[in-house]
Amino acid sequence: MKLSITAAERRSFVSLAIAISLGLSLSILFSWQANAETVVRFQPPEGNAPGGTRGGASRGDTVCIQNSSEQNQLLRALIPPGSNYGLTLAERPEVFAYIPTTTARQAWFVLKDDRGNTLHQHIIPIAGHGRVIPINITEHLPALEVGKTYEWGIALLCAGRLQIDSPFTSAWVQRIAPSTEVLPYMNQPPSLQKVAALGAQGIWYDMLSTLTQLQLSRQDPANVSTWSQLLRSVGLGDVSTVPIERTYK
Structure with missing residues (x-):
């Protein structure tokens, strides 16, 4: 059976297609404009850092680190300099570290409470070239408590094990209510x-x-x-x- 479409119906279909196309284009345009107009700035939280937080000391900075002439060759927690702690709303947040170019192929991650008690530790495989890595706090742990402060740290296992001179850095995370x-x-x-x-x-x-x-x-x-x-x-x-x-x- 052959269907016939009148000229009026054809014009209607064309108009509908144009309207849909225009709607999608405008949606994409508005989305692009919204992103283009969004300015992201970090406003440090008011008040002093939680009691007990301190700079993350790094021991054996250059052990098993390659490209030592580079400015950013050292292992570090990705945290604003001079603060060494950050806030989160999450029960199990991600923390971030810069892993330099290194001969190590594993790193050690640790999470402690504000009294220094170890809550969790595990080994992380690393590729050995300079990268920023997000590290998930494990789902096997109870949720971080609102108002509590925790210390996390990461060390490079230069000889495949943790040693006294392993490059190490630490920072703090405090969970707050939204x-x-x-x-x-x-x-x-x-x-x-x-x-x-x-x-x-x-x-x-x-x-x-x-x-x-x-x-x-x-x-x-x-x-x-x-x-x-x-x-x-x-x-x-x-x-x-x-x-x-x-x-x-």
């Missing part, structure tokens, strides 16, 4: 608007985690640019262009 400003974003998918809201409230770890998700899930130059600009703005410019590698647990 403010009214970030509460609307809690269950929202990653976006630059969410990153900006977290940064404005000084929630360092979640801001980095959300921006990392955006970078790795969407190949958008704006996300890469935002990451680099953000790190430079807080004094981490020497690692602002280092690749992120999410292969560690």
Whole structure:
């Protein structure tokens, strides 16, 4: 059976197709404009750092580190210089470290409470070339408590085991309750608007985690640019262009 389409119906179909196409184009345009207008800044939280936090001492800095002439050759926690602690809303947040070019192929991760009691430790495989790595706090642990501060650290296992001169760094994480400003974003998918809201409230770890998700899930130059600009703005410019590698647990 052959269907016939009148001229009026054909014009109607064409108009509908144009409307749909225009709607999609406008949606993409508005989304691009929203991202382009979003400025991400990190506002350090008010008040002093939680009691007991201190700089993450690194022992044996250059043991098994290659390319020692590079400015960013040392193992470090990715945290604004001079603060050494960051906030999170998450029960089990991601923390971030810069792993330099090294002959080590494993790193040791540890999480402690504010009294120095070890809550968790595990071995992380590393590739040996300079990377920023997100590290998940294991789901096997109880959730971090609101208002409590925890210390995390990472060491390079230069000889395949932890030694007194193993390169080591540490930082602190404090879990807080969400403010009214970030509460609307809690269950929202990653976006630059969410990153900006977290940064404005000084929630360092979640801001980095959300921006990392955006970078790795969407190949958008704006996300890469935002990451680099953000790190430079807080004094981490020497690692602002280092690749992120999410292969560690």
